[in-house]
Amino acid sequence: MIEADHGYVLREFRHEPDEATVYSVHEDRMKAMAAASDRLEATHHPCILRWDSEDSVGEIYWDDTFDTARVEHSRTLKRWVVVPEHEHYVFASTHDVTQAYEYGKQVQEQYFFKNLEVCSERGEVEKTVEHPFIRKSITDPHIKFNR
Secondary structure (H helix, E strand, C coil): CEEECCEEEEECCCCCHHHCCEEEEECCHHHHHHHHHHHHHHHCCCEEEEEEECCEEEEEEECHHHCEEEEEEECCCCEEEEEECCCCCCCEEECCHHHHHHHHHHHHHHHCCCEEEEECCCCCEEEEEECHHHHCCCCCCCCCCCC
């Protein structure tokens, strides 16, 4: 969501702004936030960025579906798997925990999961890796983006 001269623009995030699809334009910020929230729930986008200025993100709103991906050991498959928390989809599987961790980081960045939890064979969380948006303090005023 971006404040522009003609209102609040709800559009997809693209590294090339000219390629972004504009979903809607609203005169009121609250109506724009409501539309963004509805779109997040209806389309399962991973997150919404609220821009405070041309190059500063003010807030990130995450879709609960994309809150956490996990690297865990599957007793059924006898393999390490990368799965969304509370879902029944396997993004990747391997016999090697180090490779599973690498797959997990790729899935986290590609699908914008907020957190990646790395579990022991017993299922205990041993490490949590935040999405680069959070690790790099996307809301820090010194971080610059081209929206």
